[in-house]
Each structure stands twice: as C-alpha cells, then as structure tokens.
Amino acid sequence: MKLHEIRDNDGANQKKKRVARGPGSGKGKMAGRGIKGQKSRSGVALNGYEGGQMPLYRRLPKRGFTAPNAKKFAVVNLGQIQTFIDAGKLDGKADVTEDALVASGLVRRKLDGIRLLAKGELKAKLNITVAGASKTAVEAVEKAGGKVTLPAAAAE
Numbered sequence: 834m835k836l837h838e839i840r841d842n843d844g845a846n847q848k849k850k851r852v853a854r855g856p857g858s859g860k861g862k863m864a865g866r867g868i869k870g871q872k873s874r875s876g877v878a879l880n881g882y883e884g885g886q887m888p889l890y891r892r893l894p895k896r897g898f899t900a901p902n903a904k905k906f907a908v909v910n911l912g913q914i915q916t917f918i919d920a921g922k923l924d925g926k927a928d929v930t931e932d933a934l935v936a937s938g939l940v941r942r943k944l945d946g947i948r949l950l951a952k953g954e955l956k957a958k959l960n961i962t963v964a965g966a967s968k969t970a971v972e973a974v975e976k977a978g979g980k981v982t983l984p985a986a987a988a989e
Contacts, residue, residue, distance in 0.1 A: 904945040906965060911973055912953015913939060914961075929961045949974075949981065 852864035866873040881888045914934075917923040923937045931947045934940045940947055946964020951973050958978035966974075971981045 906946055906948035907940045907942065907944045908948050908950055909934060909940060909963075910950050910952035911955040911970060914959070915953060915955050915957060918957050925957045925959065929959050931963060955979075 850860065851858065852860040853862075855861045863873065871877055872879070881890055883889070914923065914929065917937055917939050918925040923929065923933065923939065927933070931940075931943050934947060935943060943964075949961060949963050949966035949970045951967055951969035955973055955977045959974060960980055960982070961974060962982040964984060966981050966983060974981050
C-alpha cells in the first residue's frame with residue numbers, strides 16, 4: 834500500500850445536502866420541510882415527542898432514590914495534607930482539626946464534616962480529628978506515627 838492509494842471506506846464521506854437551491858435540486862422551494870406547521874419553522878424542538886404515542890420517558894418507570902437525610906462530606910486526601918504542611922500552610926506540630934483545615938484553605942467549608950481518604954503519602958506524624966476516615970487512611974496515619982480521632986458514630 835502506498836500513500837496515494839489510501840481511500841476512505843465506501844460511505845464514510847457524504848456530501849452535505851444543499852437544500853433550497855431551486856426545483857432541479859430535488860430539495861427546492863420548501864426544502865423538504867412540507868407545508869406550514871411547527872416543523873416547517875426554524876428553532877423547533879420536539880425532543881421526546883412521539884406523535885401522540887406515550888413517550889418513552891413516560892412509559893418507563895422511575896428508578897433510583899435520593900436519601901433526604903444523606904450526609905455530604907468535604908473530602909481531604911492525605912497527600913493534600915502533606916503538601917500543605919510542606920508549603921507551611923498547615924502546622925505539622927499542632928493537632929489537625931476540621932477548623933484548622935478550613936483556616937489553611939485546604940477545605941472551603943466543612944459541610945456535614947470532613948472525611949479523610951488515603952490517596953497520596955503522609956510523612957508527618959499528625960494527630961488528626963475529623964468526622965470520618967477510610968480504614969486505609971487511618972492505617973496510613975498510624976504507620977506514620979500519628980493517630981486519627983473520629984466521633985464514636987463515624988468509626989468504621
């Protein structure tokens with residue numbers, strides 16, 4: 834095969850349909866839109882309309898559930914905490930609390946609490962007090978010589 838022998842597959846490229854270009858084009862005068870009516874105008878959006886038949890989105894049952902009392906946690910990774918300590922934005926000697934994380938700018942707001950996740954590496958020995966933490970995050974903090982304090986209900 835040579836460069837000049839390369840071709841598109843049959844049907845891969847179609848010419849654009851040129852409408853409203855006279856009766857000889859086969860799509861002249863009303864450009865295949867018919868006479869009058871909503872669909873002959875521009876800016877028509879009839880998505881989901883099936884000619885009076887019950888539309889698909891109404892034929893199918895609703896699915897899923899959103900718990901009205903679900904808690905929304907702000908998420909912090911161990912790697913982010915380490916980065917802020919290295920940059921001097923977070924004090925590595927003092928206890929790391931939710932308020933300290935907000936004050937440092939690592940978290941914008943607490944929401945229903947801050948949840949600690951294990952992404953990244955933690956080198957500093959820290960005492961962290963948060964609303965929730967994953968098991969791997971707790972193990973990683975303890976491996977670095979620190980400890981994680983959780984409320985009694987959040988301990989997993």
